[in-house]
Structures are given as C-alpha cells and as structure tokens.
Amino acid sequence: MSDYFSLVEGGGADIDCRRLEGGLAAVASNVDLYAPQAERYANTILQRFVYAETDRCSPKATSIALGILKALGRQTSGASAVASQQAIGGLLELARTYYVPCDSADTTPYVSDICSDALTCIANAMLLHPECRSRVAEHQCLDNIAKILGATNGDLTVEFLCARCLLLALGTKEAAQYCVEQHGLQNVLAQTAQAALNADGLTSAANSRFTPQQVLAEVLKAALSLCTYSLQWIHDTEPESDSSFPQERAIEFAALLDVSLRVLCNSPLEAHHLSSAAKQAVGIAMDFSTNSSAEIRELWLPGMATLQNVDAIYDLLKGIVSHTTSESSETGSCADNVISEYQDELTPLALVLTRLATEHPDARQRLFLAIYPEGTIDYSELPENRPGLSAKLVRLMKIPHGGMLPGAIGDLLLALLGHDIKQFIMAVGYGNAAGYMVARNIAIPSDIIEQVKQQDDESASVDPITGRYWDQEGIDRELASMTDEEKEREAERLFVLFERLNKTGVIK
Numbered sequence: 001m002s003d004y005f006s007l008v009e010g011g012g013a014d015i016d017c018r019r020l021e022g023g024l025a026a027v028a029s030n031v032d033l034y035a036p037q038a039e040r041y042a043n044t045i046l047q048r049f050v051y052a053e054t055d056r057c058s059p060k061a062t063s064i065a066l067g068i069l070k071a072l073g074r075q076t077s078g079a080s081a082v083a084s085q086q087a088i089g090g091l092l093e094l095a096r097t098y099y100v101p102c103d104s105a106d107t108t109p110y111v112s113d114i115c116s117d118a119l120t121c122i123a124n125a126m127l128l129h130p131e132c133r134s135r136v137a138e139h140q141c142l143d144n145i146a147k148i149l150g151a152t153n154g155d156l157t158v159e160f161l162c163a164r165c166l167l168l169a170l171g172t173k174e175a176a177q178y179c180v181e182q183h184g185l186q187n188v189l190a191q192t193a194q195a196a197l198n199a200d201g202l203t204s205a206a207n208s209r210f211t212p213q214q215v216l217a218e219v220l221k222a223a224l225s226l227c228t229y230s231l232q233w234i235h236d237t238e239p240e241s242d243s244s245f246p247q248e249r250a251i252e253f254a255a256l257l258d259v260s261l262r263v264l265c266n267s268p269l270e271a272h273h274l275s276s277a278a279k280q281a282v283g284i285a286m287d288f289s290t291n292s293s294a295e296i297r298e299l300w301l302p303g304m305a306t307l308q309n310v311d312a313i314y315d316l317l318k319g320i321v322s323h324t325t326s327e328s329s330e331t332g333s334c335a336d337n338v339i340s341e342y343q344d345e346l347t348p349l350a351l352v353l354t355r356l357a358t359e360h361p362d363a364r365q366r367l368f369l370a371i372y373p374e375g376t377i378d379y380s381e382l383p384e385n386r387p388g389l390s391a392k393l394v395r396l397m398k399i400p401h402g403g404m405l406p407g408a409i410g411d412l413l414l415a416l417l418g419h420d421i422k423q424f425i426m427a428v429g430y431g432n433a434a435g436y437m438v439a440r441n442i443a444i445p446s447d448i449i450e451q452v453k454q455q456d457d458e459s460a461s462v463d464p465i466t467g468r469y470w471d472q473e474g475i476d477r478e479l480a481s482m483t484d485e486e487k488e489r490e491a492e493r494l495f496v497l498f499e500r501l502n503k504t505g506v507i508k
Helices: 004-009 017-029 031-050 059-072 076-082 085-098 111-128 130-136 139-150 156-169 173-183 185-199 212-237 247-252 254-265 276-285 294-300 308-326 336-359 361-371 389-397 405-416 421-428 430-439 472-481 484-504
Strands: none
Touching: 004 017, 004 031, 017 031, 017 059, 031 059, 031 076, 031 085, 059 076, 059 085, 059 111, 076 085, 076 111, 085 111, 085 130, 085 139, 111 130, 111 156, 130 139, 130 156, 139 156, 139 173, 139 185, 156 185, 156 212, 173 185, 173 212, 185 212, 185 254, 212 254, 212 276, 247 254, 247 294, 254 276, 254 294, 254 308, 276 308, 276 336, 308 336, 308 361, 308 389, 336 361, 336 405, 361 389, 361 405, 389 405, 389 421, 389 430, 405 421, 405 430, 421 430
C-alpha cells in the first residue's frame, strides 16, 4: 500500500477514507524515514488537516495525521512549520473542537488523541522555537487553552499539556493580565491543582501519559508564572504596594495560596529534596502576606490549627538543613557543591518563614522554640557548635559563596530575635554575622562591646565577637600555643578585616 504522502503528492483528488487511513498508518509505522524532510511533510499535514478539512475524513485519519505531525515536530525543521501563527491557531482550534472531557458519554475512538496530540505539537514547537511563544500568547490562543483546561475534569494528559503551553506562553505581564481578567485563570489552575492533589496516590487513568504528581507540578509551575507576571502589572498600577499581592488582589488569587499550602503540608521530602510540586508551591506562597485580608490570614493561620502551615514549612526546612550540614566536611563548614544543590530550595523556605515570624508573634515564638528548644540561647558553646538546628543555620549563614542563602538565613535568625541587631550579634557572634551584615549594609552599634552583654549570673558575660561566654583562660592557652608567625598572620587578617569593615561603613 502506498504511503500517505505518495498518495496526496501523486495528484489524487478523491482518495477514499480507507486508503487515506491506510496510507497514514504506513507513514506512522516508519515515521523516522521522513525526518530528513520533516518540514516539508509537516506542512503537508498542516495544509490538509489543520488549515483545511481536505483529508479530515474521519477521527481515525485525523488522529493518525496529528500523531505523525507530533513525531515530525520533534525535529527542529518540523517544529518550524508548526511554529507559525497559522499553524498554532489552527491546531488550537482543532484541539478545542475535538476535545471531549474524560467523563463524557462520547467514546468515539481516536477523538481524545486529537486534542492531546495537537497540544503536544504546540508545546514542542515552543520548546524548540522560543520565538513562537509570543504567538501562543495571542488572545485567541490563550482563550482556547484556558477553555480546554477549564473543561478537562480529570483528564491528566490534557491538563498537563495545557499547563505546559500556559507555562511557556505566560512570559509577559500583558498575557497574565488578560488571562486573569478574561478567564480567571488563577482559579482554573487552582481547581486543576486541587484535583491532581486529591488524585495523588490513586491509580492513573490507563490511557494517561502523566501521573497526578506530574500534573500537579506542571500546573503549579504555570500558576507561579501567572503570579509572577501578575504582580508586575499590579505593581505598575499600584506602585505603593510591596513585593506581595495587595489586599484586594490577594483575595482574587486566594485559591492558589490555598492549594499551595495544602501541597506544602502534604508533600514530604523526596530524597532530602522538595518535591517538584512543593518547589512551586513555596514560590507561590512567598507572594502572600499574613497582614493581608482576613481571608488570606485565615488560609495562612487557620482557626483550630493556627500554626499548622508554619510547622509544615519549618519541617521541610529542618529536613533539608539537617541533611546538608550532615554532608558537610568534618570541620562543619558546608561544601560549595552541597549548597549549590540545595540553596534554591532552602532560600524560599527561609524567606517564607521570615515573613511569618515578622508578621505574626505566635509564629515567631513557635519558630524560636523550634530552633532554640530550651527557650534560651546556650552561650556556653560557640554558635556554630551548639546542638540543634541553630548551629546548622549559623554554618549556612557564613558560607562565603552561598548565593542568596546566607542572606535568607540571616534574615530568618534576625526576625526570630525581633530584628534586634545587638541580640542578633550576641546570638550568632559577630565573626559569623560579619558577611551578612556587610551584605545587608547593617552597621555595628558603636557601643556593642559594652552593651551586648547577657548575664546568666553576675560573673558570666558574652563575647559579642564569638557569641560565647568570655573564656580568658582559654584565650590565654590558645595564644600561648601559637607561634610568633601564627600570631602575626592572625593580626594581619584582623587588620584587613577591620579595614574592610571601616571602608564599607559597617564600623562607624
């Protein structure tokens, strides 16, 4: 039997449906043979099945044709044909026309594949030809994707593909604004994510290409992109607002905060890492303040279980921190390769906890007791050697090449101490806090040596440089054991450090 391209390029005007289906099947079974001329054959499919209905004689024929187009579209040249405005618009119209919800009584064979294959072709084109993402961001294209997603009702494959297309298309604040104002996309995404979260652990549909966990993560990625670009246009119109959603706008996005907090409370660490869904969820949660409306505050701090979200986020942070510091070198300083692997997860967790501790006294008290279980700070040990999580956080804070993580950890510890810089220096030691304070442009109080003294009894006071009780005998022993050369090197190091602090204005 002749393959499809031979049939149509041979000039056959009236080819019966059975021959078309057979010719398409012949191509599909050996599609790699057509890869060298992928663009040419992709255009043939587009011309006869997408731009027109010339060969769209049956759902089976259309489904096989789009399967071929999907395979050709994995080639850069084939994807270039799909990347045109006409192709994208036509494929989305086709997807919407043929989409049948998974709970529909319509069980016509091949119909469901048409929608998913059309969306796959578009997603592949956006990945291989990023310039075409702006074409998908055209209003009519966004309309079709939003309407398909809103009608999926548990079709995991279509939900994933719609979310992927939205993630790649939502690259401007204008696109985000349109999706929010015209389609309430934030609510559509929240409903889809909640359904995937509820389905997590259940057996996926036999014909689904994706698991509920994969769908949840992809939907939340699109939601995070929507939040990011929505904040841009909101802050353009409301420049006085801070980095979070203003009160009225936060209510519009409340459903996304709700599902994100549910994810964080129900997503244990996976091999000491946040799950893919949790990574997106914490990014979304960062955009909401507890000082917003009563509705948002209730989501963050729900009635009978006020601090459950605080505890869940802290547990995630604690699990990762404990693992990263246990993998550090024997000296206790974390290796750069460990930090590079985890800082993108730890930083947003620390930032969210900092906001909670700053805005809510009960959250601050809960976190302080979690990090300092005795309810007080043990000054008999150096801050980086104390038992518990506080020492591990101090080690992370003083990493010289830790990216944003040391700053985020410093902010958290400072918030737990009521943003009192003297108490902060006393708790962590200026030697550990110096890098953080320089980065944050925080000056040392001129009277720190005299005023930063904590006494458990009348004879014990805290050295603000080390964060430990003064131990003159220990200092004398250490000095006595040093050679003249070591003393000279140490003096030079201190001189350089104080010169740097003086030039940067930290010491005034």
